[in-house]
Amino acid sequence: MAEVLVLGAGMVGVSTGLALQARGHDVTIIERGVPGRETSYGNAGLIQTEAVEPYAMPLSPGALFQIALGRGYDVKWTPQGLLSQLGAVATYAWNSRPAAHRRASVTWGKLIRQSTDRHGPLIAAAGADNIIRRNGYIEIHRTPAKMEAARKTAERFATEFGVQARLMSGADLRAMEPAIRIEVEGATHWSDSWNCADPGGLVASYAALFQKRGGRVVNGDAGDLHRHGAGWRADEVEAEHAVIALGPWSPMLTQRFGLKVPMVFKRGYHKHYHMELPPHHPIADFGNSVVLSPMRRGLRIATAAELTPHPRLSPPQLKHGEKAARELFDIGAAVEAEPWTGRRPCMPDMLPVVGRVPDQPNLWAHFGHGHQGFTLGPVTAEILADELSGGEGWAELQPGRLKRG
Numbered sequence: 001m002a003e004v005l006v007l008g009a010g011m012v013g014v015s016t017g018l019a020l021q022a023r024g025h026d027v028t029i030i031e032r033g034v035p036g037r038e039t040s041y042g043n044a045g046l047i048q049t050e051a052v053e054p055y056a057m058p059l060s061p062g063a064l065f066q067i068a069l070g071r072g073y074d075v076k077w078t079p080q081g082l083l084s085q086l087g088a089v090a091t092y093a094w095n096s097r098p099a100a101h102r103r104a105s106v107t108w109g110k111l112i113r114q115s116t117d118r119h120g121p122l123i124a125a126a127g128a129d130n131i132i133r134r135n136g137y138i139e140i141h142r143t144p145a146k147m148e149a150a151r152k153t154a155e156r157f158a159t160e161f162g163v164q165a166r167l168m169s170g171a172d173l174r175a176m177e178p179a180i181r182i183e184v185e186g187a188t189h190w191s192d193s194w195n196c197a198d199p200g201g202l203v204a205s206y207a208a209l210f211q212k213r214g215g216r217v218v219n220g221d222a223g224d225l226h227r228h229g230a231g232w233r234a235d236e237v238e239a240e241h242a243v244i245a246l247g248p249w250s251p252m253l254t255q256r257f258g259l260k261v262p263m264v265f266k267r268g269y270h271k272h273y274h275m276e277l278p279p280h281h282p283i284a285d286f287g288n289s290v291v292l293s294p295m296r297r298g299l300r301i302a303t304a305a306e307l308t309p310h311p312r313l314s315p316p317q318l319k320h321g322e323k324a325a326r327e328l329f330d331i332g333a334a335v336e337a338e339p340w341t342g343r344r345p346c347m348p349d350m351l352p353v354v355g356r357v358p359d360q361p362n363l364w365a366h367f368g369h370g371h372q373g374f375t376l377g378p379v380t381a382e383i384l385a386d387e388l389s390g391g392e393g394w395a396e397l398q399p400g401r402l403k404r405g
Contacts, residue, residue, distance in 0.1 A: 001025055004388070005232055005239035007222035007253070009035035011199075011377035013245035014206045016366055017215050018122065019378070019385035020243075028216040028237050035207035035217060039247045041200035042270055042342040043374045044282060044291040044302045046137055049116050050190040052109035052161040054350035055371055056096035057089075081267075081308035088262040089307070091348035104350045107396045109161050111352075111379050116194055118378035126205040131198045131296070136191040137282040138168075138177065140184050140328075146287065147185045154188055164192045179277045180328055195282050198296045199374055222246060225253060231362065241388060243364040244357075248345040250367040257360045259399055261353070263368065264346040266305035269318045271339040272298035273325070274332035283328065290321035292328070298335045301325050311341035346370040354380045354397040355387055364388060365399045 001024045006017050009031030017027045029035075058075070082089065095104065116134075123132055141147040150167065157163035166189040173187045174180060196202050207217055220235035225242055227233075232242035244250050251261035278294035285292065289304035303317040318339055325331055347353060347368040357363040366384045369376050380397070387393030 002241055002388070003231075003239040004028070004241040004243060005030065005225075005234060005237055006243045006245055007225060007234065008245040008247065008249075009203070009207060009217060010038055010040035010245070010247055011203050011206070011374050012040075012247065012366055012369060012381070013243075014203055014210060015122075015377035015381035016243055016245050016384055017210045018206060018213075019381040020388065021210060021213055021215055023385055023389045025389075027210075028218055028239065029207075029210070030218050030220045030222045030234050030237060032219065032221060035204050037200055039342045039344065040203045040374055040377075042268060042302075042340045043199050043371075044270075044293045044300065045196040045199045045295060046282060046291075046293075046375065047115050047119055047194040047196065048190075048372065048375045049113055049192040050157065050163045050165065051112050051193075051372060051375070052157060052163060053101070053105045054108045055346075056101050056350075057093045075305050075307070078306075078308040080310075081306070084309060085264055085307070088264045088348050091262065092264050092346070092350070095349050101350070107351055107394070111376055112372070113161060114379045115375045116192070118382065119194070122206055122209065122378060123202075126202075126209040128202055128205040131196055131201055132194055133197070133281075134194050135281055136189055136193045137195055137284060138173070138279075139188045139190065139284040139286060140173065141186050141188070142184050142287055144185055150186075150188050163190070165190050177279050177281065177283070179279050179330070180283075181330065182327060189281075195293065197294065201296070222249075223253060241362040241364065243366055243384065243388075245366040247367055247369075247373060248343040250345065250353075250365070254357065254365065254399075257357060257363060259357050259360075259365070259402060261368070261402060262348055264348060265307070265309075266344040266346055266371075267308055267311060267341060268303055268305060268344060269311070269315045269339045269341050270300050270302040271318060271322075272300050272335040273322075274335060275299045275329065276332070277330070279329070285324055285328070288321060288324035289317065290324055292325050299325070299329070299331060305344070313338060315339065315341075344371050345373070349401075351397055352376065352380055353399050353402070354384050355393045355399055358400045358403050
């Protein structure tokens with residue numbers, strides 16, 4: 001048994017603590033705030049077994065032209081936000097080419113398909129079934145062309161990855177979701193996936209389970225990590241091993257220990273709205289770059305990505321998403337005055353960083369899950385915990401690949 005210090009109490013950090021704990025290690029998590037209140041809180045609440053391909057940058061001339069002019073809502077940017085990470089964005093674009101994206105998808109698909117299997121036992125043990133729905137989510141398609149593209153995607157995902165999906169007509173959709181008040185061409189029901197009515201609450205439940213099993217969550221400064229003898233120390237906590245699981249804040253720490261991480265920071269926004277008759281499933285309206293999820297606090301409107309270092313109080317993507325949501329549903333007033341915002345830690349090769357930090361004995365990396373840390377935390381936690389306990393880890397995810405890049 002080893003003593004392990006985990007830095008960060010988001011979904012990835014708390015899942016790491018639980019996985020190490022299950023292997024008999026003595027684990028302490030350091031978190032500056034409350035577990036699950038940072039990046040893990042601000043997502044659409046989906047545990048996505050169907051998301052077998054990582055998000056690629058649109059590379060068609062038309063899409064790039066729209067992005068460059070700032071006309072679309074899938075990706076927004078500011079000059080400062082783009083220039084500050086231009087090299088990482090360029091590498092992300094290079095890895096979005098079809099051949100490179102297919103290579104990344106082979107590993108990504110193996111990870112994502114495990115997600116509900118890994119979450120399931122933790123949800124049960126944490127007593128969190130009351131906030132989990134196992135009925136998938138719905139992706140709507142407004143035009144015949146979008147519906148035909150969706151049909152091809154569903155067939156390919158079923159053949160290559162075993163993903164279950166049901167293609168629905170507009171009438172089928174209205175029968176399943178009577179709150180939708182306009183006609184659309186059709187929809188895909190991604191029935192494999194689960195969804196959560198309180199993402200931050202699920203992380204908090206996992207953290208409570210970790211503590212119930214003997215783990216410690218200490219409020220402190222993870223940035224204080226430093227060598228202490230043969231081990232590591234942060235604030236007043238000492239341990240033989242340390243795991244960096246700080247999401248978008250991880251590169252600032254790894255750079256001190258010789259590992260430069262070229263991360264792409266995609267900012268997202270969400271806001272909750274009152275709704276008398278919410279949908280039974282989360283509704284993805286990717287044509288408008290938005291996901292509408294029924295949550296405890298109301299209908300959560302979650303946006304796509306923005307490349308900017310500073311959040312906006314009135315982001316155009318959220319305005320556009322609210323307009324699209326009001327077209328679909330009868331929605332009331334906003335629940336909160338200002339939107340939530342947070343950054344997604346995306347790696348340019350689209351794969352998370354999981355394993356030993358080169359040239360730093362007993363220092364481990366576990367971050368870079370992009371849009372899917374909430375989904376993948378328990379999956380990659382098992383990989384990290386297995387390697388720390390003497391296993392081989394996954395070569396494709398090793399931090400050493402950044403040294404070679």
